[in-house]
Amino acid sequence: MAKTALSKYQRLEAAGLWRADAEAQRIDVIVSVGEATLTITDMRERVQAHWSIAAIARANPGQTPAIYHPDGDPGETLELPQNETDMIAAIETLRNAIARQRPRPGRLRLYGVLASVLAVLLMGLFWLPGAARDHALRVVPAVKRAEIGQALITHLQRATGPACRAQGGNAALAALARRLPPRTGGVRFMMVRSGVEDTLRLPGGTVMINADLVEDHDEPDVVAGHIIAAYLRAEARDPLHRLLTDGGAMASLRLLATGQLTDDTLRAHAETLLKSPPNPPPDAALLEGFAHWQVRMAPYAYARDITGETVLSLIEADPFARGAEPPPPILSDADWLRLQGICGG
Incomplete structure (x- = not known):
């Protein structure tokens, strides 16, 4: 911008009055715009001064005659009369263009x-x-996770009701836990009448199980399959991870600082869990999980879709389909009957 403006005014000349310092007499001069400078020449064409255009300051902005001086040296001045409007405009244009380029x-x-x-x-x-x-x-240690899970259960039970505790039922749940231990950590099964879609694993290892999974089916493979699904979901995403994500940064910082989560955080997360039933794990994960825990796939698949149409790939891939060696029993007949009656049904 400054270079373009400079080329426009390079042949411009004007008459003015110049003095070398504050004590000197003013003399008549001719001012011309040169290569990045103003050249000041007396009437005998002797050069009196070269001023860098980038270092010119104006002593009286907006007034005439216009008085300029080198920046930092107000004693040396150049005075341009009112009729030298082209030169005054040129100097102002160049000063403004250079000023815009300065940091x-x-x-x-x-x-x-x-x-x-x-x-x-x-x-x-x-x-x-x-x-x-x-x-x-x-x-966060396992003990604290279990404490958080228990606090969360308190809020969930407002919708699920208390855990079912009919005689012999807890022993049957313990037997089921021994048959289906998680790959990491401990586990405790809790049977509830409602609220939970099928199974829900909480921080600390507790798995809440809807009683329909034992009351509405003839084989324990169905409830076992849903327990495996809960394990796989928790392996893919730590239940505490979901709780802290829902609670935001303040929940994580509070837990780190105090070892506690607020009731509001737990209540809101409980509501989210009940309103957002978990999706089944991917088929590949299910097939690997059922093989690991040695549970038949077909009963679980048909419980999800009685027609078998949407779960055909699971049924066909059942590692314990007819003709194969059967897996170990899920429960004894006596424990299965006790489990079916755990809620008093």
Whole structure:
């Protein structure tokens, strides 16, 4: 911009008055625009001064006659009369063009501060919640997870009702837990009448089971299959991970700082769990899980879809289909009968 403006005015000349310092007499001069300079020549064509256009300051902006001086040296002046409008306009245009190209430290500092604030906000918005949650998942001990799970059960039971405890039922649940131990950690099965879609694994290892899975089916393979599905979902995503994600950064930070979660956080998460039934794990994961725990796939698949149409791939891939060696029993007949009557049905 400055170079373009300079070429426009390179042949421009004007008459003015110049003095070398504050004590000197003013003399008549001719002012011309040169290569990045103003050249000041007396009437005998002797050069009196070269001023850098980038270092020219105006002593009386907006007034006439226009008085200029080198930046930092107000004693040396150049006075241009009112009728030299072209030269005055040229000098002002060049000064403004150069000023626009100069760095503005104040503005740069402002931009720097704004960028820093924005970086902090973005870090707080995107990085901090995940970092705090992931750290909490690494350091929260199993005992604290079980405590959180028990507190969550208190809120869930407002919808599910109390756990079923008919005589012999708990022993049958314990036998089922021995037959289907999780790959990591401990487990406790809890049978409830309603609220839970099928099975739900909580932080600490508790698995809530809907009583329909034992009351409405003739084989324990169905409830076993849904327990396996709960295990697989928890392996894919830690139940505490989901709770802390729902609770936000403050829940993770509070847990790290105090070892506690608020009732509001637990209540909101319980409502989310009850309103959002979990999806079945992917077929590949199910097939691997049923093979690991040695449970027949077909009864579970038909319980999901009695027609078998949407679960045909699972039925056909059952590792214990007819003709294959049967898996170990899920429960004894006596324990299965006790389990079916655990809710007094």
